[in-house]
Amino acid sequence: MPARARNTQVERSAAMRARLIAAAKASLMDSGYGRTTAVEVCVRAGVTRGALFHHFVDLSELFAATLEEVCADIGRRSKEAATHADPRHAIVAYIETAWAGFGHPDFKIAIEVWLAARNDPSLRKELNPVIERFRRAATPQLNDALAARVGRSAEDVAFYRLVLEAMIGMALGRAVAPGSKPMGHEDDVIDLLKQLSRNRPNR
Amino acid sequence: MPARARNTQVERSAAMRARLIAAAKASLMDSGYGRTTAVEVCVRAGVTRGALFHHFVDLSELFAATLEEVCADIGRRSKEAATHADPRHAIVAYIETAWAGFGHPDFKIAIEVWLAARNDPSLRKELNPVIERFRRAATPQLNDALAARVGRSAEDVAFYRLVLEAMIGMALGRAVAPGSKPMGHEDDVIDLLKQLSRNRPNR
DNA sequence: CCATTTGCATACATTCATGTATGTATGTGT
């Protein structure tokens, strides 16, 4: 294949699509869903709305793609963190990997879109597959690999839920804080969770 | 004072104001902030927008009044629950009273408005006093009565934060669930928290 | 090298929500 002077058309197209998604993420990050309009996204991406509606038939489709990317990021970060996690305590390791995902500022994007989907039926329909996949992945009864890590007894599952809900609560707190700044006590809570998990009756 | 055949003007005015707030709560509850418009509220209240803008100069003002009422409800429910709570374990009692507030479906209304305030500067300005009051009330370092209940050591505060964040996480989960239905594991998590608090090193 | 597709911009039509200005009837104080 001959060396091309410029990028091929499909490459630039994919790059534009990625730029639009990145712009949507940025806008969601610091303006929230309510103010993430088509023009807002396009201004950030440096294109007109023509470009946007060429790549996405709908705003809902753009948001779905955005949520998908954010979820993928969360998963990737968690996976990457898992390689460094404490191998002796499965739950402690899980806490670290999960917090690598939920504790990241980008999780605010997921919250924004997710919450918005409740109201907009079109958006909800578009987001449904992504959300459902995420929900299944986070439910020990439906995800055996997860159950293997966090345990299967009722107490284990309850503790797992506690960990998750606390993380989500802190992520929400960050999302509503001006500038999405982390609250002061996040690390304290995570440390406490690890400590509690170490002291739990053995499985 | 002679018995009046009809309500006085100010009474009916206050009733109308209350009806508008109730309509806003209902709309926020099942349509979310994004779809809670002036017409939506007024249709539910059975009046025209003239009535709304007569009682509230702004939509932001309506939302502020709504959030204030919801926060008051939460406080009232917590206070009421406190009379029934376990008197032997302060933290256990606190968990019960707090969950009486956060666990109530109406908390979704607070989440909706609160999150929206991040984007809308006018709304944020209007809501700021209510939010700030709430934040102070929920911070042991700033609320001595609370500190007396949950403890003052670093570990105590961390545990208190864990309780709170988990409750908020569950409230959010309920808010994004279709129909705002409670998730299955809420009571399990609350029970676990109580159990954990009983096993904590004494203060 | 020409025909066609692709990628994006421009312009338009439509919807919808806000806020304001104005009108009116009913209650209220003197």
Added chain:
DNA sequence: ACACATACATACATGAATGTATGCAAATGG
């Protein structure tokens, strides 16, 4: 009873956001 205020409705002006239809230049392929 009369002047005035209050409570709400009606009508209007404006702005913003969406989605679509159209236009054009560049890339692709036969």
